[in-house]
Amino acid sequence: xxxxxxxxxxxxxxxxxxxxxxxxxxxxxxxxxxxxxxxxxxxxxxxxxxxxxxxxxxxxxxxxxxxxxxxxxxxxxxxxxxxxxxxxxxxxxxxxxxxxxxxxxxxxxxxxxxxxxxxxxxxxxxxxxxxxxxxxxxxxxxxxxxxxxxxxxxxxxxxxxxxxxxxxxxxxxxxxxxxxxxxxxxxxxxxxxxxxxxxxxxxxxxxxxxxxxxxxxxxxxxxxxxxxxxxxxxxxxxxxxxxxxxxxxxxxxxxxxxxxxxxxxxxxxxxxxxxxxxxxxxxxxxxxxxxxxxxxxxxxxxxxxxxxxxxxxxxxxxxxxxxxxxxxxxxxxxxxxxxxxxxxxxxxxxxxxxxxxxxxxxxxxxxxxxxxxxxxxxxxxxxxxxxxxxxxxxxxxxxxxxxxxxxxxxxxxxxxxxxxxxxxxxxxxxxxxxxxxxxxxxxxxxxxxxxxxxxxxxxxxxxxxxxxxxxxxxxxxxxxxxxxxxxxxxxxxxxxxxxxxxxx
Numbered sequence: 001x002x003x004x005x006x007x008x009x010x011x012x013x014x015x016x017x018x019x020x021x022x023x024x025x026x027x028x029x030x031x032x033x034x035x036x037x038x039x040x041x042x043x044x045x046x047x048x049x050x051x052x053x054x055x056x057x058x059x060x061x062x063x064x065x066x067x068x069x070x071x072x073x074x075x076x077x078x079x080x081x082x083x084x085x086x087x088x089x090x091x092x093x094x095x096x097x098x099x100x101x102x103x104x105x106x107x108x109x110x111x112x113x114x115x116x117x118x119x120x121x122x123x124x125x126x127x128x129x130x131x132x133x134x135x136x137x138x139x140x141x142x143x144x145x146x147x148x149x150x151x152x153x154x155x156x157x158x159x160x161x162x163x164x165x166x167x168x169x170x171x172x173x174x175x176x177x178x179x180x181x182x183x184x185x186x187x188x189x190x191x192x193x194x195x196x197x198x199x200x201x202x203x204x205x206x207x208x209x210x211x212x213x214x215x216x217x218x219x220x221x222x223x224x225x226x227x228x229x230x231x232x233x234x235x236x237x238x239x240x241x242x243x244x245x246x247x248x249x250x251x252x253x254x255x256x257x258x259x260x261x262x263x264x265x266x267x268x269x270x271x272x273x274x275x276x277x278x279x280x281x282x283x284x285x286x287x288x289x290x291x292x293x294x295x296x297x298x299x300x301x302x303x304x305x306x307x308x309x310x311x312x313x314x315x316x317x318x319x320x321x322x323x324x325x326x327x328x329x330x331x332x333x334x335x336x337x338x339x340x341x342x343x344x345x346x347x348x349x350x351x352x353x354x355x356x357x358x359x360x361x362x363x364x365x366x367x368x369x370x371x372x373x374x375x376x377x378x379x380x381x382x383x384x385x386x387x388x389x390x391x392x393x394x395x396x397x398x399x400x401x402x403x404x405x406x407x408x409x410x411x412x413x414x415x416x417x418x419x420x421x422x423x424x425x426x427x428x429x430x431x432x433x434x435x436x437x438x439x440x441x442x443x444x445x446x447x448x449x450x451x452x453x454x455x456x457x458x459x460x461x462x463x464x465x466x467x468x469x470x471x472x473x474x475x476x477x478x479x480x481x482x483x484x485x486x487x488x489x490x491x492x493x494x495x496x497x498x499x500x501x502x503x504x
Contacts (some may be wrong), residue, residue, distance in 0.1 A: 007131060010203045010358030014366050019064050019359070022057075023367045026068020033069070034076020036404060041330045042071040049337050059341040061355050064363040066334050071123060071313045071364070074273065075371060076117040078306055081384055083108060084397050086217040091277040091309040093212060093439045100303025105297050112379040114251065114299050115306045116372055117243065122259040122307030123368040126314035129263050129362050134322055134350070144268055146454035147465045151475040152268070152305065152450040156275055156440070158479040170433045178441020181196060181206045188450050201413040210418045211442055212404055215435050218402045219423025221394050223429055242379070243299070254284050264306030264333040266315025273309035273316075274443050280308035286403060286482065314364060321345050 013019060033044050045066050052062040072207075077092035082099035095115065102111040157175070184195045185205030196202040205397055257282035265276040285294040285306040294301045299461055313330075320331040323343070338345055350357045388396075405418045459465045468474055 002459035006354060007362060009354070010360075010362035011366075013060060013355055013359035014064065014123040014362035019061050019363060020366070022061055022065040023068050023363050024370055026065040026375065027072035027367045027371050030069040030072020030074075030373070031079075033435060034073035034078075036076075036400070041070050041217045042333055044069055044073075045330065045337070047331045049136040049333075049340070050423045051336070052341070052349050058342045059338060059353070059470055062337060062341060063334060063356060064358050064367075066337060067317070067360060067364060068367045069195025070334075071367065072304075072371060073312045074117060075119050075314050075375060077309075078119070078302075079112065082111045082115065082302070083382065084217065084393075084400075085220045086213050086401060087144060087211075089208075089274070091273040092310075093216065093278040094281045094305035094309075096216065096303060097281070097436055098298050101295070101297035102299065102302065106299065107299075108382075109379055110247065110299060111302050112382055113243045113376065116153070116375045117248070118251070118255045118258075118303040118307040119310040120368050120372040121255050122262060122309075122311040123314060123371075125256070125259040125367065126263040126311035127258065127361060127364050127368070129260075130314055130317065130364070134318055134357075143469075143471060145469075146451040146458070148469060148471045148475070149268075149451040149474045150192060150218060150448060150455060151215070151466060151479070152275070153444045154392070154453070155475050155479045155482065156278055156444055157238065158482045170431075171437050174428070174433050174435070175441040177441075178438040181438070181442045181444040183449070188446065189453055199413075201417075202409065205446070206417075206442060207409070207414065208439075208442060210414045212439055213401045213405055214418040214421025215428075215438060216382040218418060218500035219425030219429060219435075221331060221398050221401075222426040223396055223423060228308050244375075247299050253301045254288060254303050255307040257287075258284065258304040259307040259311040262311035265308075266312030267318040273312035276308045276312035277305040278313075278440055280304045282482075317360070321349055321360075385454050427477045 014023070029044065030041060040466075047067075048066070050324075058067075073089075074091070077087065077089050078095045078099065080086040081092040081096040082103055085096050085100040087093040087096050099111045099115070102108065180195075182205070184202055186193055186203055194282065261280055261283065262273070262276040265279060281294075281301065281304045284300060288300060289298065310355065310357060316331045320335050335345060343349070343356055401418065402415055405414050406412070428435060428438075455465050456463070467476065
């Protein structure tokens, strides 16, 4: 009962006119900046921090607006991924796997509607967990050390078969290419430079936005131009703008499972929505994809990453608020903002500053309601972007990509690098190599290396640390299951088809 009383006080705070306005501004701004590659919630929040001081905003009001920008951007990312195949973040790459094929098939409306609905459900479920299980999950998350994180990354890679399409070998090659890209730059535990070829611009490594936009957006422009030149038909219809009851019910358990897994992964410091999206997508492919439709325009392939990344963005607040450890890059900026406003996140936050925690939790639910009320009616408008003639749309996509990449670091070298990856992505498409494993390798490679080296440093090179804790053992078991399950499922399905044919 005490929880409901405190939550009621939180709604009293969140429903104050100022906080309600800030929540509306936050989710609206988040949606817009999520659609623009290279801007992102991190840059937006960092720019707005000085404005909060100028306006003398209370810490609760400031964090309500920043949180709205954060989870609002998750939905905005899906819009550009589905319509234009321009993912602004790593988690949005997963949405594009099925969202963009749906748009090409004239089903952009259902894809966008499913994105909004699954994001709302994922956010609502995760807010429930945040309210009732924050202290418990904070104690669970703190048990993750370098060994546990490394095995978690191995588990993420074990689901790679779900992203490789029909040719597993080509998927593995693509993932290895991503891992190679992740090693470029300064050694994370030393001063040696690796694969920079004397270029100062590569000392910080390969920027994800540069690689992702090059591989997906620029290569898509090249692909579209080649198809148009060869006389192939380009899909321009948008379809209906809402999902059917059948589509919703068939995706409901996918949304629930992905929301739960997304929140748990998001609660891990440093894990974030990227890993959550990949794990949710590949898990659902193994569970529900009986006809091998994921990657070809299956609406469940949109529901899984969208519910997962929205849930993970809420889960990332767990370590930030209860441990003072940011769960993602965006929450790291918000942590700095809270500290500058005189609020110290940690185990005593709920006790010392209950208005911050409960006001934020209540505002998240209100923000999710605002998001779905704002965006569902706009689904048809967003989808009509596809009706713009290709000779106009493709230059706009290219311009958006170049401006977005340049805006990240204001560096012309990034633009050239993006163009190079655009040609690489184009030839990978032509040769049948999947692009998603490249992003998975790039994102997880650095995390895998750092955590493995830390774990071995703590034990002076003893590899047994990777098999000692109950968490690592559980993750190894899940890894083994994820490797074996697809083979078993295919064998069972093949046997059923054979029996069915014999019966006829």
